[in-house]
Amino acid sequence: MELTGKQKIWEKYQKEIPSDSYYYARSCIRQNFWPGSENTFIKILREELGKDIKDEAHHTTCTGIAYHSDVVPLETTMTVVARQFSLMSESGYEHFVPSCITSFGLYTEILETWHEHPEIEQTIRNFLKESTGRTFEKPKFLIHPSDVIYSLRYEILKKARYRLINIETGRPLQCVEHIGCHYAKMFPDAGVGGAEFPHVLAGMVEAWGGEVIDYPERRSCCGFGFRQYLVQANRGYSIANTKRKFESMEPYKPDLIVTNCPGCPYFLDRWQYVISEMEGKIYGGDGYGIPALTYEELAGLVLGYNPWELGLQMHQVSVEPLLRKMGFLYDPADKYVVGNQIIQDRPDHPDVLKVL
Amino acid sequence: MNFVCNTDMTERLKKKVLIIGAGIAGLEAAVQLMNLNYDVEVIEKENFYGGHVKQWFKTFPDFQDTKPLIDLIAGKPDNLNIHFGSVPGFAEEQNGIFHVITDKNLHIHADAVLISTGFELFDAHRKEEYGYGIFNHVITNADLESFFQNGFPETGKLSLRFGFIHCVGSRDAKAGNLYCSKVCCATAVKQAIEVRQHFPDSEVYCFYMDMRMFGKQYEELFQQAQEKYGIHFVRARLSEVNQNFDQSLLIKVEDTLTSKPMKMSLDYIVLMSGMEPSVSSQSIATLFGIALDNEGFIKVSKPFIAENITEKKGLFVAGTATGPKTITETLNDARSAALAVHQYLNSK
């Protein structure tokens, strides 16, 4: 593979990323999938990098998941999004940073639609006026938090206490990066590095010492796919997609998977358990599986945050083997400590997947 | 094909024709016009004549060597005065005389100008998903022709699996070209046979949407490829290329005849790049102020009956500058353009 070929493509898809004053729109499902991630993002920006990020409480879900599941019509979603924008401009910000990839894709799609059909924008303005009496300004920049982390990856490197290097072998950790489809597949220019070879996560991994694996099924879907997993009858289709990805990445023996979307890490993590139960197959990590992290968790680990504050105990696939590879000093007992009391009822152990 | 015409034209002042582009179209037109006793001057941006065909290894369907073919067309090259490495910088027309200044500051006054700037091969980089320039064994038809001439890079493995991908940059809205470049199917079959001859125990697949083997002996070549060389033809449209753990290339297609998705690994992928309007013909069109058709080729004044005439008097066009053509069609087009120039200069 010729890296120069990829770099040529990345040069074509450069994206301007503002360096400060972000209006952060939290994700509706990421908080219960990975509760630590969003707080880590805000903590890194504010405490580590001294950025101004507005974590405003009045914004709602972007209804993207409902729109993609055909539950909510597009006009309603547009009006909700318009209200988000009005909250942003009301609190004096111009750069809108939606935490979830699906939202990012939705906002890009809506802004693109308004750009192409101004008349729709006008009707949405009337809807918003009628329903909430609000007006809104379109954000100057719509960027995804992984873009922000990507653009600040070297600042984070300066403050890093660990590298993505395997302590025993000294070789860089083999990292699979999986980009949420709604990030750049629909609007290649909206993503860093375009649709085919996005650079946003690869940039972070390479910056922090890891090595990116380019396995054949790198671009296919992680298995999340909204309606596929909502309806139980379809779940077999969703998990089949995930299985194909793991079959394809297995020869490369990846140490971790980094993602930038709410659903991908969740399904790449949980389906490993289900596949192991159904087919008795575990893809690597000598029986412990391959940990699937969000980029905020990864950044947190590189910065040396306490893994249990990052919420890594919420993962099905144990993260401890990865921590050991990175030489991470952590206290295993803290795993089930919340505040000052220890949680007694522990999740029972799966039959096949080894868990620490 | 040279015929000398010795009518009364010899006495009057010799008229001059400027030909832009010394590909086979330009060469053929130059030779024909010189036989008609015109003074011909040719500008060529490269430093060799023969254009694309010169860089080709063998023609189809008869596997003829291209170099002798070009020598045949060019006849006695020394009395063709060709200015190599020069491009028209400025052009204007006053009462029938074209005044052209090249970027090397060469001034040419001609009674008629023939544009034969040819085509450009579609840049396969633009089909990012096919990984040209990213995976090292993804090559184009042009690369393969040069490999045949100057040898293959060391491949190590002997039983190679080759995959020819038809319609790269042609018949493809994503690549911006809806038209069919018409010669790539025959070229693919020819190259597939050459690969089988070059690597006797290689396995060769061709992935096509339709096999457009329209010319004489093309279908026979296709049958020979199937039966004699055992080349497999799969009706499928390549979606993306990835790389396996062992550096071989994994392709994903739908086998449309069994309506099932299919994948396979290949050692070489040959992208059959199609013909695109060349940048030089577009810049020359703007230079002379003539229009392009909606595919970007030079617009001819009337289809069928005036394919060599542009909307500007005295300005003619020949060859693949107006659209994809085979070698035969290009040469015929050049001869008819020479005739059109001749009729124009006689009536002037």
Place this chain on the structure above:
Amino acid sequence: MSDKKFGFSIHSDRQHNLDLADKRLYRKIALMEPSLQRCIFCGGCASTCTASAFTQMSFRLISLHLRRGNLKEVKSYASKCMLCGKCTMVCPRDINIRHVIVLLKKEFSGNEF
């Protein structure tokens, strides 16, 4: 493997992997009847086939599944053939289809396939 019930199972991967396809039979038949390689899967044979009026029988699919290594389908289709030879009469590529069918049956009655 655990006996937990999930209420759904993993859909089997419909993607055909040509690398793993068993092409031995196709190569063997193509050696004995080279005209088979000229097949362009136009379906002329399937359209005139007397058996296809009554059941799922198409030599186009036999020729295709043979190349793809799906020998189960090939065997089931070939068993429907009446050997009447009409396909051989309409094939635009002059393929000796009846000979291919008989060769297939010989191979299937042998122990290798």
Place this chain on the structure above:
Amino acid sequence: MSFDPFVLPFLLGMIYLLIILSWRYFKWLDELEVNDRYKFIRGLFSLNLFKAIRDVFSESLLHRKIFRANFFLGLMHMSLAFFWFLLIVVGSIESKLYSKYPFNAPHDPVFFKFFMHNFDQFRAHKYFFFFMDLFLLILLIAVAMALFKKFHSLFFGMKKTTRHRFVDRLARIFLWLIFPLRWLAESATAGIHNNGGFLTQSTGDFMASFMNLWYFEYPLWWLYSSALGAFFVILPFSRYMHIPTEVLLIFLRRFGIKNKNEIKGFANFEIQSCSSCGICINTCQMDAAANMKGQQAVYYLQKLRFKRNFEDPVFNCLMCMRCNYYCPVDIDIAHLRKLNRRKLMPALDNDHSYLDTAGIPVPEVSSRIIFFAGCMTHLRPGTIQAITKIFDVAEVDYWFADKEGSICCGRPMAMLGAGEEAQTMIQKNTQLFVNSGAKVLVTACPICLKMFRESYQLPMHVIHHTEFLKMLVAAKRITLSKTDASFVYHDPCELGRGLGEFRHVRELLRNIGNPDTTTYRKNTSLCCGGSLSNLKIRADQRKKITKDAFEKLVLKNPDMVITACPRCEQTFATVADRPVLDVSEFVEMQMTVPELTKPRVLVEK
């Protein structure tokens, strides 16, 4: 009973030969089925015995059938066989008369001249000497002709001759040496004891003039005897096994014994009586037109006899049965091929269960006549249209059974030797015909016709549409007008040689014009090359045969080619440069229908 050591090779060879032949014949006769054995024994005491002897005389000795292929070829074989027979018979009479004792040793007549020198008390010796020398002279001429044929076989009408095996060539050399050696031996003795006839005496005197015969006489007799002995030793393993075996074959045939479904018993007799003469090579179009080697009957029988791989000649044969017709020994080669097709054909394990649920069309109103076009005729809509139009004009009350398509009659599968596995199709079609309650089944395809007649048990009269059209004309249901366009009629193999039907079509066509304007007609008709029973032939080879057959068919440049089989029609159409019509289309053209004044002329004269 005189004796000398030199007779030993002859004697031992003779005894060895008799033992081998009797052992083989006994084995084969033993393989005959029980009722065939009774037929054989009954035959020995019946009139057929004399008919058989007459056949032996006309075939084994005079080789009458070879004369039909080529006069000189016949002459050569006749003179060799018949006069050698006379030499033996007359020789033994001569030696018995001389010794006045009815029995003598087998070698006496052969070496008679060596032992017996003075003949004064044997008054008739002059005539014997004359005839014996005459026979010997003819035999020598025959051997000379055989040698000449080796270098100029075309003179004998043989474009191609058989590539013989080494053993056959060796046996032939010994056979050719026998008579010259006898001649030299007898001449040497005549030179010394002048007991020769006109030929041997003159040669003897001539030899005596320049060499001392005393040295040469004895060795010559040794050579003559060992040539005979060697020939007898090799004979059972060579093509000359044909000499004794064909005689027995003729007897078996006369006694009504026929081929069964296995390569044993009668089949062995047929196989061993093939003399590899090679006549079948020239008649085989696969060789003549497509230059295909090794499939002809002679090679197939050779491979069959010497247990070599005969898979190719078995399946790579058009089964047009031209070699059957031309074979001077009348071997049923097509049947022998079909037997091995059944053996070599893989198990088809057909799953025709889908036919059980397939509906059987039934006529709304039952009619006496069923018309079954046949699946290949559906590829010739012109024929179907013509037949239905004729039936309408003639107001024939018929039911078009396979209007919407049909189940294959099973013959193409049977031709490959897998007849039993076509049972489901046969039963289904039988039900179709029986349910309809018709009395006459008319089909347009000779291939179906042969199958319905031979492998179906149909309670109805099965005829070809040409025969039915003839009946319509005879019954004045349709009237035909003469044509001034010239045409040639091609006899399809399955209808002509296959079923022996030549008369009906000709009587029908005579109402229109002269059908016999080609030398290739009736039994000698050429195969169109489209036959389905050849499994392995390539398309380009087929095309060569079709082209060659068509060119020979239109030698006299007729305006049209008429045939009676959809397969021939379609095959010829691919190479034809003029219209190729089915008989029905031709009849429909020439039919004068009351309101249609002028017949539709296809070719302007």
